[in-house]
Each structure stands twice: as C-alpha cells, then as structure tokens.
Amino acid sequence: MTNTEVRTGRDILRVALRRNGGAMASGTLLMGCYQAAETAVPILLGVIVEFALRGGQLSSLGLALLALGLVMATVSYSWRFGMRILQKANTTEAHRWRVAVADHGLQPVARDVDLKSGEVLTIATEDADQTADIIEVVPLLVSSLVSVVITGVVLAVISVPLGVLVFVGTAAILSVLSVMSRRIGASTQTQQAKVARAGAKVSDLIAGLRPLHGFGGSYAAFQAYRRVSTEAKKQSIVVARVNGIYAGLALALNSLLAAAVTLWAGVLTFQGSITIGQLVMVVGLAQFLIEPLKLFSEMPKYVMIARASAERMALILAAPARMTPGVDVPGPSSGLEVSAVTHGTLRDLTFSVRPGEFVAIAAYEPQAAAELASLLSVEVPPSAYSGVVRVGKREIASLSIESVRTALLVNPSHHEVFAGTLRDNVDPSGTSSSVEEAVSAAMLTDVVALHSDGLDYAVRDRGANLSGGQRQRLSLARALAADPDILVLHDPTTAVDAVTEQLIARNVTALRRGRTTIVITSSPALLDVADRVIVLSDGTVTGEGTHRELLGRDSSYLLAVAR
Known part of the structure; x- marks a missing residue:
C-alpha cells in the first residue's frame, strides 16, 4: 500500500471495496437469498391460511408446508454461509489496514503527521476495524433493500396503495435518518481523535512515571491526563446520545410504517377489498418489515462511521515522507x-x-x-x-x-x-x-x-x-x-x-x-x-x-x- 493509492478516506473505502468484490458479491447473493426467504415466510403463511379457509385440497396444503420448510432451510443456511464469507473478508481487510498503518508508522523515514504513538495505535486498531466494516455494511444494505422491494411489490400486487405506502415510507425514513447519520459520523471522528489523544497521554504518563515521582510531578501529570480523558468521556457521551436518538427514531419510524400498513390492510379487509388470507400475509409482512427496515436505516450510520475512520487512517497513509532518501551507500571508510x-x-x-x-x-x-x-x-x-x-x-x-x-x-x-x-x-x-x-x-x-x-x-x-x-x-x-x-x-x-x-x-x-x-x-x-x-x-x-x-x-x- 503506497501513499499514492490513498489520499482521502474515500480512496481507502474504494480500495477496500475493490479488492473484496468477489467476497462481497457472494455475500450479497447469499444475504439476498436470506432476506428473500424471510420475506417468503409470511407470504406462504397467508397462502396456507387462504387454502384452509377455502377448503383447498390436502395435497396443496402439504406442498405449501413443504415449501415453507424449504424456505426456512434457505433462511438458516444462506445466513450462516453469507455471514461467514462477509466476516472473513471483514477480518482480513481489517488486518490489511492494520498492517498498512503499522508499515507506514514503522518506516525508517518518518511521516509528516502530527500524531503521537498512542493515536497511531488507535488508528491501527479501532479505526482499521471500523473501516473494514464497510465490507459487511454494503451487502447487508443491498440485501435489506431486496427485502423491502419484495415486500413492496407483494403488497402492491395485493393493493397498490399498500405497496406505494411502503416505498414512500421507506424513502421518507431514510431521508430523515441520513441527516442524523452525518452528525454521527462527525461526532465519531471527533470522539476517536480525543480517545486517541487520551491514550497517547496515558502512554507518555506511564513511560515517565519514575522520573515524575522523583521530582513530585506525578499529580500534575495525572491532572493533565484527567482533563484529556474527561474531554474524551464527554465526547463519547455525545456520540452515545446521538446514537441513542438515532436508534430510537429509526425504531419509532419503522414501527409507525408497519402499523400504518397493518391498519390500512385491516380497513381494506373490512371493505372486502382483500381476503382474510391476504390480511394475514400483509400483517406478517408488516411485522417482518421492521427488521430489514431497521437494518436498512442503520446502514447510513455505519457508512459514515467507516468513512470517519477511513479519514483518520488517511492521515497516516497519505502523509508524505519528511525527506526523500538517496540511493547511495557509504564508502569503505567508517569516518x-x-x-x-x-x-x-x-x-x-x-x-x-x-x-x-x-x-x-x-x-x-x-x-x-x-x-x-x-x-x-x-x-x-x-x-x-x-x-x-x-x-x-x-x-x-x-x-x-x-x-x-x-x-x-x-x-x-x-x-x-x-x-x-x-x-x-x-x-x-x-x-x-x-x-x-x-x-x-x-x-x-x-x-x-x-x-x-x-x-x-x-x-x-x-x-x-x-x-x-x-x-x-x-x-x-x-x-x-x-x-x-x-x-x-x-x-x-x-x-x-x-x-x-x-x-x-x-x-x-x-x-x-x-x-x-x-x-x-x-x-x-x-x-x-x-x-x-x-x-x-x-x-x-x-x-x-x-x-x-x-x-x-x-x-x-x-x-x-x-x-
């Protein structure tokens, strides 16, 4: 990894996505199968209820139950193997970035970056891990979108207004949450910087503890660390507060959309526009929709966190060397x-x-x-x-x-x-x-x-x-x-x-x-x-x-x- 390959956090994320394209494609396919199979469960339950109410043949009911079993097996195995592929790629990518940051930090020519060793350590660990999370975030985002699209299409087949409600409601929820996700990204970047500074400060304090005790400066040094640590704590509380508001708002909006779909389906059932089996299908889809919507709405937050961490890694990876070494070797004289x-x-x-x-x-x-x-x-x-x-x-x-x-x-x-x-x-x-x-x-x-x-x-x-x-x-x-x-x-x-x-x-x-x-x-x-x-x-x-x-x-x- 040379510093010509990355200049910004965007470059780092682009490199990560490019070299994990195969794993992400496989993981996206399997996670898409998982979400599609999950969506199929309430659909099949509605079909089974419809068969029962209409007095359908027992053989048809058996086929529906067999299909339900196959769908449940698909849910289990697609999740298992999909997450295995993605987590392996995530872990490997985090390792690559840790090595890249360590390599730049340990090169014989110092980098022109105003960071202490404790800050570099934080970037090489936490920021590398959070940047690599983009490998999981994108496939989960796509698979959640698959689930939302399938749900919307099925509901539109049952009743066009229901399908429109799902698509419009999802777009509205993402619009609201995208604003907060940017705030979370900025707050997280500030938090990581302050935590890194606190780590650097305590590292310096421990290294100099003996001489500090010798001239009675340990209390003053401790107070300096306490101030830095307090700043990091306050920023962590800010991030936790924003995350809590984000999670609560996402859950509330998702639940509100699911409730609106359910109530509308109930009204349509009383009006005779849809059958009891279709009502069961709609209610099941509305309840199921909360999970992919929650996952879908959280993805922008994780993207912003990964972007913030990538920007901090770029501070080291894109930093120019303080000097351009020559290529000669010393002469035979050791003077x-x-x-x-x-x-x-x-x-x-x-x-x-x-x-x-x-x-x-x-x-x-x-x-x-x-x-x-x-x-x-x-x-x-x-x-x-x-x-x-x-x-x-x-x-x-x-x-x-x-x-x-x-x-x-x-x-x-x-x-x-x-x-x-x-x-x-x-x-x-x-x-x-x-x-x-x-x-x-x-x-x-x-x-x-x-x-x-x-x-x-x-x-x-x-x-x-x-x-x-x-x-x-x-x-x-x-x-x-x-x-x-x-x-x-x-x-x-x-x-x-x-x-x-x-x-x-x-x-x-x-x-x-x-x-x-x-x-x-x-x-x-x-x-x-x-x-x-x-x-x-x-x-x-x-x-x-x-x-x-x-x-x-x-x-x-x-x-x-x-x-």
Missing part, C-alpha cells in the same frame, strides 16, 4: 564528518571523527546534545538544516536510509525497552554473534545472574520489572550487540553508579577497539577513556583534546564535568 551545520541551538558546527577513533562529545547544553543526536540519527531531514553530514565520505542526504542505519547507529538517551525476554531486547533480530560480549561490556551480567532464566528472563512492557539503571544497561547492551561501523551513544550511563560507570567505560572501549565510536556525554569516566574530547558550548566547538588536557587548561570544562 564521520559534520561540516558547518546550523540547526536549532547548533551553530556552524564542524568536527570530524576518523575511522576507528573513540571520540567523546561534551555538550554543555542538553538541548544541543539532543539535537546533535537527532541530526546524526536522521530524525532531522538534511533539508531542515544548513551544512553537511558525511558518513564514509558520502553526504548523508545522498544515502539510502537502510544503508545509513546499517553503517551508523545512534542509541538514544530515552532507552526503550520492550516486552519479551532479556535476549529479545539485546538481540531483537536474533542475528548478533556478540550477545554475551555486549551483555558483559554493559555490566548487565548481574541482572542475568539474578534470575534462573538468565537471558530468557521475561521483561514486562516498557521494562516495568527493571530499575532505571538496568533498563539503561540493557539498552547499551543492545547497541553494542548490533556492532555497527559507527556507534553513537547518547548519555549511556546517567542512571548507573560511579563504580559501574568506570567498568562500563573500560569495557566499551575494549569491545569497540578499532571501530568508530562517539559518546555524547558529561561522564568523567567515559570522557577519560576517549581518544579525544570535543567540547560544545553554545552549539559550536569551543575546545578539543584529551580529557586530562582539557581539565588542565579549561576551567569551564573542569566546572562542567568534574564530579
């Missing part, structure tokens, strides 16, 4: 060059790292450190900053994202941990040959030894059963196990004690010997083992040398990194 880069707080930033060098970058401002990490990880498109970044002597703008990811790995400071096992987190692809060495270098061995399952110890979602330091070391082990040509570590030891930090610094140096490594840090232990330290102040390079040289000649550096 890194940053030349005259200006972005955010970074000003005319220029430095280079030779292949195999271990360089530490001491950024006095955390914002500058974060922006440099984002820039090197290609989270910031090259068109968004001035200057040039080169990997292996090739400009990063000319490289494919896959080749950049292979040659250059930036391990962020937020240390994502996933549900699974320790081994899954250290080696997600299952292809690393240096898992044990990475675990040892990151000083994660105590966590492994603490549990009888070792590396197969189960990790909860977001590493809830690990401490902050353990999560950080797990993230570091994952980066080391990937063993890229160029590794960038952003604050890899902020949550560990000083002794462990010293050991990690020596271990990382030994493990990465001969490969290019950059550590953005203010840790004296890591600064001390680096071949060279580059000092960033006010977003530009203000000093360079070994850690000990800088301590001896730069008082600002001494003040910033000494502990």
Whole structure:
C-alpha cells in the first residue's frame, strides 16, 4: 500500500471495496437469498391460511408446508454461509489496514503527521476495524433493500396503495435518518481523535512515571491526563446520545410504517377489498418489515462511521515522507564528518571523527546534545538544516536510509525497552554473534545472574520489572550487540553508579577497539577513556583534546564535568 493509492478516506473505502468484490458479491447473493426467504415466510403463511379457509385440497396444503420448510432451510443456511464469507473478508481487510498503518508508522523515514504513538495505535486498531466494516455494511444494505422491494411489490400486487405506502415510507425514513447519520459520523471522528489523544497521554504518563515521582510531578501529570480523558468521556457521551436518538427514531419510524400498513390492510379487509388470507400475509409482512427496515436505516450510520475512520487512517497513509532518501551507500571508510551545520541551538558546527577513533562529545547544553543526536540519527531531514553530514565520505542526504542505519547507529538517551525476554531486547533480530560480549561490556551480567532464566528472563512492557539503571544497561547492551561501523551513544550511563560507570567505560572501549565510536556525554569516566574530547558550548566547538588536557587548561570544562 503506497501513499499514492490513498489520499482521502474515500480512496481507502474504494480500495477496500475493490479488492473484496468477489467476497462481497457472494455475500450479497447469499444475504439476498436470506432476506428473500424471510420475506417468503409470511407470504406462504397467508397462502396456507387462504387454502384452509377455502377448503383447498390436502395435497396443496402439504406442498405449501413443504415449501415453507424449504424456505426456512434457505433462511438458516444462506445466513450462516453469507455471514461467514462477509466476516472473513471483514477480518482480513481489517488486518490489511492494520498492517498498512503499522508499515507506514514503522518506516525508517518518518511521516509528516502530527500524531503521537498512542493515536497511531488507535488508528491501527479501532479505526482499521471500523473501516473494514464497510465490507459487511454494503451487502447487508443491498440485501435489506431486496427485502423491502419484495415486500413492496407483494403488497402492491395485493393493493397498490399498500405497496406505494411502503416505498414512500421507506424513502421518507431514510431521508430523515441520513441527516442524523452525518452528525454521527462527525461526532465519531471527533470522539476517536480525543480517545486517541487520551491514550497517547496515558502512554507518555506511564513511560515517565519514575522520573515524575522523583521530582513530585506525578499529580500534575495525572491532572493533565484527567482533563484529556474527561474531554474524551464527554465526547463519547455525545456520540452515545446521538446514537441513542438515532436508534430510537429509526425504531419509532419503522414501527409507525408497519402499523400504518397493518391498519390500512385491516380497513381494506373490512371493505372486502382483500381476503382474510391476504390480511394475514400483509400483517406478517408488516411485522417482518421492521427488521430489514431497521437494518436498512442503520446502514447510513455505519457508512459514515467507516468513512470517519477511513479519514483518520488517511492521515497516516497519505502523509508524505519528511525527506526523500538517496540511493547511495557509504564508502569503505567508517569516518564521520559534520561540516558547518546550523540547526536549532547548533551553530556552524564542524568536527570530524576518523575511522576507528573513540571520540567523546561534551555538550554543555542538553538541548544541543539532543539535537546533535537527532541530526546524526536522521530524525532531522538534511533539508531542515544548513551544512553537511558525511558518513564514509558520502553526504548523508545522498544515502539510502537502510544503508545509513546499517553503517551508523545512534542509541538514544530515552532507552526503550520492550516486552519479551532479556535476549529479545539485546538481540531483537536474533542475528548478533556478540550477545554475551555486549551483555558483559554493559555490566548487565548481574541482572542475568539474578534470575534462573538468565537471558530468557521475561521483561514486562516498557521494562516495568527493571530499575532505571538496568533498563539503561540493557539498552547499551543492545547497541553494542548490533556492532555497527559507527556507534553513537547518547548519555549511556546517567542512571548507573560511579563504580559501574568506570567498568562500563573500560569495557566499551575494549569491545569497540578499532571501530568508530562517539559518546555524547558529561561522564568523567567515559570522557577519560576517549581518544579525544570535543567540547560544545553554545552549539559550536569551543575546545578539543584529551580529557586530562582539557581539565588542565579549561576551567569551564573542569566546572562542567568534574564530579
């Protein structure tokens, strides 16, 4: 699914209908048979009553009863197999859209869409399911129409005014309800957006619960979530109210039409215009008509809901990429060059790292450190900053994202941990040959030894059963196990004690010997083992040398990194 195939919710619904045409045709045929057979039941009952009243032959009555049995069998099997086909197609289509949304959300080039991960999750689940409901809605709509048409035609044969009443009444009911269905679609779209925002907010809250507790901000964060959740609740109540009014009005109008048909048939019977058997037939059809009318009148609402959900999916599927990657690959050199880069707080930033060098970058401002990490990880498109970044002597703008990811790995400071096992987190692809060495270098061995399952110890979602330091070391082990040509570590030891930090610094140096490594840090232990330290102040390079040289000649550096 490419973003050229879908631009709007209409495009998404069109694609869904087109690729499920066969299943929908089969389902529509079977559901049409079901509705036609259901309509035939009161007709046959009227015929049977007419036979009985006229003293018809027993054999004819038996044939009518046999026909009734066949009709009931048709009702049962056509519904069973028709719904099986439609629900299978519905489920499959929902799966396709979930995969499509996930694929766009996980592509290496970020999409230009202002949605948080919690909102994307809602779109990939609830909205995908509601969009796929169109696969069932259309066949049910057509089959309900078949039932209404058959009923109207039969009633017109009995009495033309009765048939006209059914057709006119149905058109009037749909006209009234179509207005409300648009309101439901708009309200549902707003509700989904607010529920998604609430989900994103609680996701952020859970992720930051530990630091929030640390500085006493948990109550304020909870209050912020409560406000967002309250807005979602109020909108859900609005949607429920409109849905309730819609359902009640539809039932009332349908019942009113059925009652009008029944009363008119009674008047015609007293006038002698129709027989008792025909009256039974009309009353039966009028009672039966309520169900397909109810289904028929609800379909516009479901169409609007599917349309609203499809529009939300289009926000992701049609969103343009934030950058157009190149097609080249880095040269054989594993060096890194940053030349005259200006972005955010970074000003005319220029430095280079030779292949195999271990360089530490001491950024006095955390914002500058974060922006440099984002820039090197290609989270910031090259068109968004001035200057040039080169990997292996090739400009990063000319490289494919896959080749950049292979040659250059930036391990962020937020240390994502996933549900699974320790081994899954250290080696997600299952292809690393240096898992044990990475675990040892990151000083994660105590966590492994603490549990009888070792590396197969189960990790909860977001590493809830690990401490902050353990999560950080797990993230570091994952980066080391990937063993890229160029590794960038952003604050890899902020949550560990000083002794462990010293050991990690020596271990990382030994493990990465001969490969290019950059550590953005203010840790004296890591600064001390680096071949060279580059000092960033006010977003530009203000000093360079070994850690000990800088301590001896730069008082600002001494003040910033000494502990």
